[in-house]
Each structure stands twice: as C-alpha cells, then as structure tokens.
Amino acid sequence: HAKLDGRNTYRFFTPEMRAQSLRALQLENALRRALERNELQLHYQPQVRIRTGRVHSVEALLRWNHPKLGAISPAEFIPVAEDTGQILQIGEWVLRSAVQQLRDWRAAGLTDLKVAVNLSAIQFHQPQLPDLISQILDASCVPPEALELELTEGVAVDDPRAATATMDQLRARGVRLSIDDFGTGYSSLSQLKRFQIYKLKIDQSFVQDLDHDGNDRAIVSAIIRMAQALGMQTTAEGVETEAQLQFLRDMGCDEAQGYYFSRPLPPDELLQFLQSRQVPLPSTAG
Numbered sequence: 001h002a003k004l005d006g007r008n009t010y011r012f013f014t015p016e017m018r019a020q021s022l023r024a025l026q027l028e029n030a031l032r033r034a035l036e037r038n039e040l041q042l043h044y045q046p047q048v049r050i051r052t053g054r055v056h057s058v059e060a061l062l063r064w065n066h067p068k069l070g071a072i073s074p075a076e077f078i079p080v081a082e083d084t085g086q087i088l089q090i091g092e093w094v095l096r097s098a099v100q101q102l103r104d105w106r107a108a109g110l111t112d113l114k115v116a117v118n119l120s121a122i123q124f125h126q127p128q129l130p131d132l133i134s135q136i137l138d139a140s141c142v143p144p145e146a147l148e149l150e151l152t153e154g155v156a157v158d159d160p161r162a163a164t165a166t167m168d169q170l171r172a173r174g175v176r177l178s179i180d181d182f183g184t185g186y187s188s189l190s191q192l193k194r195f196q197i198y199k200l201k202i203d204q205s206f207v208q209d210l211d212h213d214g215n216d217r218a219i220v221s222a223i224i225r226m227a228q229a230l231g232m233q234t235t236a237e238g239v240e241t242e243a244q245l246q247f248l249r250d251m252g253c254d255e256a257q258g259y260y261f262s263r264p265l266p267p268d269e270l271l272q273f274l275q276s277r278q279v280p281l282p283s284t285a286g
C-alpha cells in the first residue's frame with residue numbers, strides 16, 4: 001500500500017504507520033459492537049458562568065470503555081468512527097442520550113439546565129440532521145433552546161453556502177450553535193457573522209499558557225472583544241488555574257470550563273456537583 005505525497009513520489013508505510021492502521025482496524029471492529037454492548041457512556045462537564053459561579057450548561061463528552069482494550073479516548077476513536085461512517089449511528093445515540101439525560105435532570109429540579117453536544121462535520125452535512133434533532137427534542141419535551149450544538153470551524157470550509165443553509169435551518173428549529181476549538185481553524189470573520197453563532201469556545205491551547213505567554217493573552221482578549229462586538233457568548237476551554245480564571249474574568253469572558261472546576265463526570269456525580277453548588281438553578285439569572 002503506497003501513498004502519493006506532494007512531490008509525486010511514492011512513500012511506503014513505515015512500521016509506525018502500519019501499527020497505526022492496525023489499531024484503527026481493531027477499533028473499527030470493536031466500535032461496531034460498542035453500542036449494542038452498552039460500552040459507550042456520556043460524561044458531562046460543567047460550563048461555569050464566571051460572574052456568578054453558576055452552571056447553566058454542561059457539555060456531553062463520549063467515553064468508551066472496552067472490556068479488553070480498556071478506556072479509549074474520543075480523540076482516538078472519533079476519527080476512526082468518522083472514517084468508517086460509524087459516527088452517524090454513534091452521533092445519533094449521543095444526541096438521544098444527552099437529551100434524555102437533560103430531560104431527567106430538568107424533571108429532577110435543574111429546570112433551566114442546558115446541554116451541549118459535539119457534532120462531527122459528517123453529521124452536520126447530513127440533510128436529515130435538522131429533522132432528527134427536532135424529532136429527538138419533541139419526543140423528550142425538552143425545549144430546543146436547551147440544546148447547544150458544538151461545531152468546529154471546519155464545517156464551513158468546503159461549502160460555506162451549504163453550511164450557512166444548514167445553520168439557518170438548525171437555528172430556525174431553535175437550537176443554539178457554538179463554535180468549538182475556536183481559533184484553531186480557518187473560519188473567516190465575515191462567515192462568523194453570517195452564521196449567527198451563539199457562542200465561541202476559545203480553544204484550550206490558548207488558555208493553557210495564559211500565565212506566561214503574552215501572545216496567547218493578546219489572542220484570547222481579542223477573541224473575547226470580537227465576540228462581544230458581534231453579540232456572541234464566550235466560553236474558555238481547559239481552564240485549570242485560578243490565574244487563568246482571573247485573566248478571563250478581567251477580559252469579560254462569559255464562561256469557563258475545565259479541571260479547575262470539574263472534570264467531565266458521570267451523570268450521578270454531575271448531579272451531586274451541581275446540587276452541592278446551587279440548589280436549585282435560578283429560573284432567571286443570565
């Protein structure tokens with residue numbers, strides 16, 4: 001098996017590349033059974049309002065515990081699932097599970113809680129997606145504003161016109177759109193405005209070194225100011241320290257998410273976390 005590289009010469013698989021593709025094949029086969037064997041789970045990470053310390057939404061993050069292979073990171077298996085198309089079935093399961101979980105929490109008294117779900121570009125490009133989402137929301141009686149869909153900047157690269165149309169449809173159903181890992185992709189500022197994005201999630205690579213990297217501080221404060229000017233919310237990802245939080249607060253960032261507050265937690269632990277901080281969620285605070 002050989003691949004063409006940019007200079008029109010053939011490069012053959014190195015042992016390392018071969019090991020990677022074997023692992024991918026192994027994961028692909030294991031993934032096929034993962035859903036039916038209940039090996040997939042969602043954990044939830046709080047997104048904390050910096051001004052008030054309250055949690056208005058939580059992000060659903062996939063966890064896969066394989067009986068033999070152990071815990072496998074979504075950063076490893078999502079790309080495999082995308083290559084094989086399995087992401088469609090998995091992604092639908094994620095949407096259903098997260099919305100059901102949200103319905104249960106809201107019924108248990110967390111009446112205004114919202115959930116954020118990561119969407120792969122492949123899911124985003126399915127023409128049935130808006131209908132699927134409406135159907136899932138209707139079946140659970142969860143209002144559409146309680147669902148945030150996290151997209152990456154990449155969804156708009158190939159066909160900005162089609163992406164705009166899909167985003168318009170999704171917004172028309174009432175769901176909120178966020179851009180995940182913002183700052184690492186190629187979205188143009190004019191596209192951002194057209195997409196009417198609700199929230200920018202500032203990529204953790206900019207947050208990580210805020211304490212000692214002046215460039216990162218400049219980038220983060222510029223993102224926050226731009227978002228404010230365009231009427232978008234900001235959430236900083238990967239917040240681990242008080243100093244990072246302090247800087248984000250000073251810059252007027254709306255929300256922080258990261259180990260400083262909590263790791264992604266299984267549903268019962270998340271409920272405990274929320275109840276220990278805020279019982280019940282206020283119905284009006286913004």
Ligand code: C2E
Nearest residue numbers: 061062074075078094118119120238239240257258259260
């Ligand atoms: P993401 O959506 O940007 O999620 C944030 C990642 O940062 C998560 O990794 C989270 O556990 C991690 N994180 C949170 N706080 C901190 C922190 O303070 N420090 C550090 N170092 N990391 C932190 P995770 O759960 O391993 O997920 C990785 C990526 O996999 C996600 O990045 C997302 O792109 C993808 N993913 C996860 N679940 C799903 C899903 O249900 N569907 C799709 N399509 N992708 C998913």
Ligand code: MG
Nearest residue numbers: 059118150180
């Ligand atoms: Mg995300």
Ligand code: MG
Nearest residue numbers: 180181203237
């Ligand atoms: Mg992210």
Ligand code: MG
Nearest residue numbers: 075152180181
């Ligand atoms: Mg990511």
